[in-house]
């Protein structure tokens with residue numbers, strides 16, 4: 001397993017519990033939008049605690065970017081990342097991940113599950129290929145939405161914001177269930193990209209297949 005020690009260049013909160021990290025990019029360290037790596041913090045007591053995080057920058061950037069949800073309710077890596085700022089060091093490992101763009105389709109994300117899609121949408125937008133893609137993004141409240149303004153700018157009308165604990169004008173106040181998919185998706189023969197908590201991915205992929213989606217057209221971390 002390769003290890004790359006990189007310096008944190010920037011670290012800032014982008015929601016109440018999500019922090020954006022910009023870090024150095026090691027030479028020749030390549031990835032495809034949607035992929036991830038295992039990250040640890042380069043401190044004696046933390047360097048062996050590896051956790052997976054997804055790159056949110058585009059392939060061409062000369063830096064790497066992560067957007068990381070912090071769990072402050074226990075002494076894990078993300079709580080420690082809350083105290084990690086510019087000039088600290090992280091250790092990056094090998095690139096992995098099954099999520100990558102296969103063609104136009106519907107992206108369904110919950111919470112921090114948006115991160116692989118941020119990289120994919122930014123890359124598609126840069127190459128003028130974003131047309132024909134649609135995002136359904138579910139969060140508990142509007143405070144939890146990650147990069148909402150940018151996603152709106154990239155996707156325009158093809159951005160469906162769903163808030164499960166808030167019924168705000170302009171957002172759909174409900175859960176994504178089988179009926180939601182029937183009402184919001186016309187064509188089940190296209191690609192579907194699904195990312196979020198394990199149960200969310202399990203439920204959504206099950207509903208999609210029941211509604212006629214082909215397993216081979218489903219893209220998720222298997």
Ligand SMILES: Cc1cc2nc3c(=O)[nH]c(=O)nc-3n(C[C@H](O)[C@H](O)[C@H](O)COP(=O)(O)OP(=O)(O)OC[C@H]3O[C@@H](n4cnc5c(N)ncnc54)[C@H](O)[C@@H]3O)c2cc1C
Pocket residue numbers: 036051052053054055066067068069070071073074075076077078079097112115116221
């Ligand atoms: C391929 C992949 C890519 C990912 N990419 C991203 C990303 O880009 N951004 C992102 O934010 N996340 C991402 N994740 C999720 C991220 O890896 C986890 O949130 C992270 O590993 C949590 O690390 P931790 O040490 O803080 O928590 P861990 O100790 O590893 O715990 C993980 C989970 O268990 C719960 N938990 C465990 N123990 C306790 C406890 N004692 N009390 C309360 N709760 C507890 C936490 O709430 C959390 O949900 C990704 C996951 C995968 C598999």
